[in-house]
Amino acid sequence: MSVVLDPPQRRPVTRDERARTPRPWVLRLLSLLAAAAVLASAVHLEFAPATLLDGLDDIARLLDRMLPPRLDDPARISTLALETLLMAVLGTVLATVASVPLAFLAARNTTPHPAVYAVARAIITFCRAMPDLLIAALLVRGLGIGVLPGVLALALHSIGMLGKLFADAIEQTDPGPREAVRATGAGPLRELVNAVLPQVVPAWIGAFVYRVDINLRMSVVLGFVGAGGIGFALQDALRGLAYPRAMGIVAVILVIIAAMELLAIGIRRVLLAPKNSGPRRDRAARFALGGLVGGATLAALVVLEIDPLSLVTWVGPALEVFGRMVPPDFGALGTDLFDATVQTVAIGVLATGIGGVLSIPVGIVAASNVSPHPVLYWMARGWILLVRAVPELIVAVVFVAALGLGPIAGTCALAIGSVGFLGKLVADAVEEIDPGPLEAVAAVGGGWWKTVGAAVIPQAVPAIVGSWLYLLDVNIRTSTVLGIVGAGGIGYLLFESIRTLNFDVAGAIVLVVFVIVYLIERLSGWIRSLVV
Structure with a gap:
C-alpha cells in the first residue's frame, strides 16, 4: 500500500500521463x-x-444483550491494554530494524545484484502474504503461549509492508546527490548514508507511524491464538457468553485505537511538514520521536518481560515447527x-x-x-x-x-x-x-x-x-x-x-x-x- 504523506502538487498533465489515462x-x-x-x-x-x-x-438482540458494557476487572484489562500497545510498538520497531537493510537489497538502484534483488523481494512478498494471526499460531506452537510469539508475528508480517514501502522510497530518490557523494571518492556505504537516507527518512517515518496504527489493531486479536494482548480476555468473555464484559473490553479497545489514531495524525503533521516548521524544528521533532520510540521499546522489553536474547534465539524453535510443514500433504483433505x-x-x-x-x-x-x-x-x-x-x-x-x-x-x-x-x-x-x-x-x-x-x-x-x-x-x-x-x-x-x-x-x-x-x-x- 502506498502511504500518501503530503497532498500532491497540482501541475499540468504531461503527454505521457495523458497516454496513460484509462x-x-x-x-x-x-x-x-x-x-x-x-x-x-x-x-x-x-x-x-x-x-x-x-x-x-x-443481531439487534445480541447487541442488546451486550449492553450496558461492563468491566469486571479494570486493573487486569488496563494491564492487558498496555501490553497490547507495547506489543504493537515493539513489533513495529523490530520490523523497521529488519526492513532497512532488506529495503536497500530490494531496491533496484541500490541492490548489489539482480539475484539479491529477487530474493529480497520474495522475502518481502512472503511476509506480506502470510496473515499475522497464522504466523502467531505457528510461533505459539514453537515458543509457547505468551507475548513473544505475538510480537514476532507482528514484526514478521510488518516486514512485508515496511520493506516494500522502504524499497519503493529508495527507488524514487534523486540520483543527483549520490553522484555528488560518489565524486568525492566516498565508498558505497557512505554514499547510501549521506545521499539516500536524507531523502527517504520522511517517507520512512510516515510508514512507521502508520504501521504502528495498523499493528495496534492486529495485536488486539492475537490473544485468540494465545499470543498475548487484550484479545485473550475478549475471547474468554465471548466463550463464557459474558457479552456485557466483552462489550466493555471492546469499548476499551475503541478508546485505545482512537487515541492512537489521533496521536498518529499529530505526529505526521509535525514531522512531515518541514517546509512550514523549518529544518531546526524538524530535526528537534524527529529527535523527540526517536526518543519516544526508544523509550517505548525499552518499556516494552521490561513490561512484557522479554529477554532481548530471546529476540534471536526464537529462530531455532520456530524453524523446527516450520520444518515440520515440509513436505506439504495435499491429499489428506481431498476436495x-x-x-x-x-x-x-x-x-x-x-x-x-x-x-x-x-x-x-x-x-x-x-x-x-x-x-x-x-x-x-x-x-x-x-x-x-x-x-x-x-x-x-x-x-x-x-x-x-x-x-x-x-x-x-x-x-x-x-x-x-x-x-x-x-x-x-x-x-x-x-x-x-x-x-x-x-x-x-x-x-x-x-x-x-x-x-x-x-x-x-x-x-x-x-x-x-x-x-x-x-x-x-x-x-x-x-x-x-x-x-x-x-x-x-x-x-x-x-x-x-x-x-x-x-x-x-x-x-x-x-x-x-x-x-x-x-x-x-x-x-x-x-x-x-x-x-x-
Whole structure:
C-alpha cells in the first residue's frame, strides 16, 4: 500500500500521463468483469440480502444483550491494554530494524545484484502474504503461549509492508546527490548514508507511524491464538457468553485505537511538514520521536518481560515447527481443500464488492471539500473511525453468534470493515481532487448532486479503483483466518490442522494461501497499471 504523506502538487498533465489515462471502454469492461465476479461469489456462497435482513433481529438482540458494557476487572484489562500497545510498538520497531537493510537489497538502484534483488523481494512478498494471526499460531506452537510469539508475528508480517514501502522510497530518490557523494571518492556505504537516507527518512517515518496504527489493531486479536494482548480476555468473555464484559473490553479497545489514531495524525503533521516548521524544528521533532520510540521499546522489553536474547534465539524453535510443514500433504483433505479455497476467494471478492459500493457515498460525505453539511461530515467520519477501530475478526464473532456458522458471517464482517477502510480512502481521494471542475459546475448553477456526478466522481475514479484493488488483496488475506471463529473459508481447516499438530497438512494450506494472495496481488497490480 502506498502511504500518501503530503497532498500532491497540482501541475499540468504531461503527454505521457495523458497516454496513460484509462480509456472509457477499459473501465466499462473491468466494471462488468468485477460485477460478474461479485455476482458469481454471491451465488456460490448462497448470499441473499433477504437472509441478512432476516438476521438483523438476531443481531439487534445480541447487541442488546451486550449492553450496558461492563468491566469486571479494570486493573487486569488496563494491564492487558498496555501490553497490547507495547506489543504493537515493539513489533513495529523490530520490523523497521529488519526492513532497512532488506529495503536497500530490494531496491533496484541500490541492490548489489539482480539475484539479491529477487530474493529480497520474495522475502518481502512472503511476509506480506502470510496473515499475522497464522504466523502467531505457528510461533505459539514453537515458543509457547505468551507475548513473544505475538510480537514476532507482528514484526514478521510488518516486514512485508515496511520493506516494500522502504524499497519503493529508495527507488524514487534523486540520483543527483549520490553522484555528488560518489565524486568525492566516498565508498558505497557512505554514499547510501549521506545521499539516500536524507531523502527517504520522511517517507520512512510516515510508514512507521502508520504501521504502528495498523499493528495496534492486529495485536488486539492475537490473544485468540494465545499470543498475548487484550484479545485473550475478549475471547474468554465471548466463550463464557459474558457479552456485557466483552462489550466493555471492546469499548476499551475503541478508546485505545482512537487515541492512537489521533496521536498518529499529530505526529505526521509535525514531522512531515518541514517546509512550514523549518529544518531546526524538524530535526528537534524527529529527535523527540526517536526518543519516544526508544523509550517505548525499552518499556516494552521490561513490561512484557522479554529477554532481548530471546529476540534471536526464537529462530531455532520456530524453524523446527516450520520444518515440520515440509513436505506439504495435499491429499489428506481431498476436495475439502479446494472447496475451502474457492469459498475463501468468494468471501473476499463479495465483501470487497459490497464494501466498495457502500463506501462511495460514505467517503464523499466524509470529504471536507464536498460534504453537504458539517453534521453529516462528522457523522461519516465518526462511522469510519468506529468501523476501522474494530478488527474484522471481532465483528465476525458477533455475526457468527447472530447468524450462525458459515461464510455469510465472514462476508458481512469483512464488508462492514471494508466500508470503513475504503470510506477513508475515498474521502482522502476526494479531498485531493482539483477544485477547478467543482467551481465550474457551481458557476453554471449545478447543485450538489450534479457536482458530485460531473466533477467529483470522474476525478476520483482512478484512486477509488486503486483502493478497491488494494482492499481485495487485504480481504483475501483476512478471509483466510476468519475460519478460526467459524466464519467460513480456509481458516477453519488451517487452524484445525495446527491445533491437531498435522503440520504437513498445515503446510499445504499455507502454500495454497500464499499462491492465492500472490496471484491476487499480481492481478491487482496489472489492473492498477491500466486504470491508475
